[in-house]
Amino acid sequence: MRDAPLYLRPRADPPLASLLENAPFLHSLVDALGSPLNVLLPDVVARNAERFLAVYRRHHLAGRVYFAHKANRSSALVRRLAACDPAAVGIDVASLEELRHALGCGFTGNRVMATGPKDPELLWLAATVGATVNLDSVAELDQLAGLVRQYGPARTHVLVRLSGFESDAGPGGAGTRVLSRRSRFGTPVAEADELWAALERHADSVELVGLAYHLDTTGLEEKGRALERCVLLMDECRARGLAPRAVDIGGGFGVGYVEDAGEWERWTTALSEAVLGIRPPLTWGGHGYGLRNEAGTVRGTAALYPAHRTTAGPGYLDELLSRPAPVLGRAPATLLLEHLHDLYIEPGRALVDQCGLSLARVLEVRPMGDDPGRYLVRLGMNAGDVSLEEHGVLVDPVLLPRGGPQHEATDDRADHGADDSADDSAHDSADGGPVGVHLVGNLCLEGDLITRRLVFLPRLPHVGDLLAFVNTAGYVMDFHAHHAQRQPVARTVAVTEDGGTWRWCPDENYWPITHPQGVPS
Missing domain, CATH: 3.20.20.10 (Alanine racemase)
Structure with a gap:
């Protein structure tokens, strides 16, 4: 029997919440500019x-x-x-x-x-x-x-x-x-x-x-x-x-990253229980985020940002x-x-609260043979591109299906090549409900984990879907970015909303002035 999902769903205020609702626009940006991609709201x-x-x-x-x-x-x-x-x-x-x-x-x-x-x-x-x-x-x-x-x-x-x-x-x-x-x-x-x-x-x-x-x-x-x-x-x-x-x-x-206080309390309680061994591990390799089991007692201090x-x-x-x-x-x-x-x-993180998100394409989905019901999801980014773990920030990404809720149609994944077979196999065994996944990066390193913890998503993602990591403008999206293994560092775009229409430009091309056409340069 599967554990009840332990969500840490993000807080998303307007206009960031409105941007997340426009999945086709975000998919079009990644199609044009690649994964990973940083999106900012100046x-x-x-x-x-x-x-x-x-x-x-x-x-x-x-x-x-x-x-x-x-x-x-x-x-x-x-x-x-x-x-x-x-x-x-x-x-x-x-x-x-x-x-x-x-x-x-x-x-x-x-x-x-x-x-x-x-x-x-x-x-x-x-x-x-x-x-x-x-x-x-x-x-x-x-x-x-x-x-x-x-x-x-x-x-x-x-x-x-x-x-x-x-x-x-x-x-x-x-x-x-x-x-x-x-x-x-x-x-x-x-x-x-x-x-x-x-x-x-x-x-x-x-x-x-x-x-x-x-x-x-x-x-x-x-x-x-x-x-x-x-x-x-x-x-x-x-x-x-x-x-x-x-x-x-x-x-x-x-900054408050997690919307619901109850979810944060349940997860931190479950972490202590997992460290004690009274529930299955919540993390890769039993990582305790600073907590340890000493003769049946939890010792240490959790090295976590207070996400709620x-x-x-x-x-x-x-x-x-x-x-x-x-x-x-x-x-x-x-x-x-x-x-x-x-x-x-001198606010940093607090001044860019709700100012941006980081997008990553799902490249591979495969079941973990030694852990039934859980999956590895490889993303088109690495841990340096979204350094949540480096700063002790635990928050779930938002799943943005390609083509909307009907993404399961076979023609929607027709062009993903060899990865399709693994993706199809994973979904053949999934029931479409909440699922626990380990998010891993694109580097050839065992330690390239986007999150050390098991992340619960509302359903298993497909190859080609996007995961949106919300509220990453403060220290997360570019603080540790690097060119290891010649993998691309995320491009950054600035977006503005005008009358319900989202417009974008490269970050370096944004100026806070209005041209005769009526849009920021």
């Missing part, structure tokens, strides 16, 4: 930026939303954001090439923030074009100041990123001492005096405009503690004659700003407003 990124800015307005805050460019390589997304309010929307670049790309897509230097590890070339170009540089150490500050003095660009705006925030967890400052998790980014707060002294020493070359932090956590309390500490440290800066005016709280606002989130993106920011901070007991939004500080944020 207008959605602008709507997401506006949703974050609506939270600013709700709390009467000023500041800027910086898109973390590393989340996606697209030109269309960056150009669409460049067309947004220049006072409110900027871009966060973490490499020289990202900076050059942002400038080429329409961002002026004063809307750019340079973060991440920085080589001299990035520091020089950032200073030259008037970007703000978010510094992680005194050594970076020294290097930047030296370049400004030597090559003569104007005094450069900088933020200094801090880490190692410590505070009392108890009310009124009495209680257990709490230290934020360790980070490779930023100067520990305990070494702040050395940082302030360096800023004073380089006052001729740099101007401090704010303090920043980057915390790799979803914990609201930890982020609220860091935000509050930055506000207090701003007072310390002003006492030394510095004049910071902004707090940059980084990213990490999150009740609060994410702008809602998460709203909650962070509204939640009382641990020491002063007032909401961070109130603290920022009282001190007349601007708020900077």
Whole structure:
């Protein structure tokens, strides 16, 4: 008897949901441009930026939303954001090439923030074009100041990123001492005096405009503690004659990938049961995603992104700003407003939420002889083209039959050659209902698994069908893409909807302007 299907069906909001309903259009794109294929909706990124800015307005805050460019390589997304309010929307670049790309897509230097590890070339170009540089150490500050003095660009705006925030967890400052998790980014707060002294020493070359932090956590309390500490440290800066005016709280606002909370809870419970051996394995080779069985007890921590989130993106920011901070007991939004500080944020994944999908053609379907009722489905992509597993994101693809629900007609598969026999054999033994499949890639590697887990689909796919991996614009569709074995890397297209008609162009050809014909270029 088969197990009940354990779905992790994706959340798909308009207009992405509308695009998924137009299977013939998506099939025509893959027919023309090949598999895999990335499809982006640039207008959605602008709507997401506006949703974050609506939270600013709700709390009467000023500041800027910086898109973390590393989340996606697209030109269309960056150009669409460049067309947004220049006072409110900027871009966060973490490499020289990202900076050059942002400038080429329409961002002026004063809307750019340079973060991440920085080589001299990035520091020089950032200073030259008037970007703000978010510094992680005194050594970076020294290097930047030296370049400004030597090559003569104007005094450069900088933020200094801090880490190692410590505070009392108890009310009124009495209680257990709490230290934020360790980070490779930023100067520990305990070494702040050395940082302030360096800023004073380089006052001729740099101007401090704010303090920043980057915390790799979803914990609201930890982020609220860091935000509050930055506000207090701003007072310390002003006492030394510095004049910071902004707090940059980084990213990490999150995305909800799975629509139904119950499905997520059932799957994670079933994973623990499978690790214990009280139900059949849910994964290839019994992979436990960080969980293990030790004498009948589940140990370890599941290395999984919380795929169902009740609060994410702008809602998460709203909650962070509204939640009382641990020491002063007032909401961070109130603290920022009282001190007349601007708020900077750097969303990546959250800003491209619902902005795109990745398509893959089904190349082969065959039963697993050692596991009756389950199948291997080989796709025209590899794990680097849709790196869900690399980021611990578990979500089902959407099956898009070729030719619609009547795909079972034999003439619909007449041109698929040798693979047809395996496909027919698999379907001869399937009953047409939900089925568990292992999705594998096109590389000659045992480890090329699109998903390590068993994925349940509403029916067994046919060769020529498409699987659509939904909401892949953030870190999934191109972050790990490569040319291994000379397999093609996915092309990317931008799509727009006009009066119910979908139009597309290559990503690099999209510009957020309207031509006389009435469509974006």
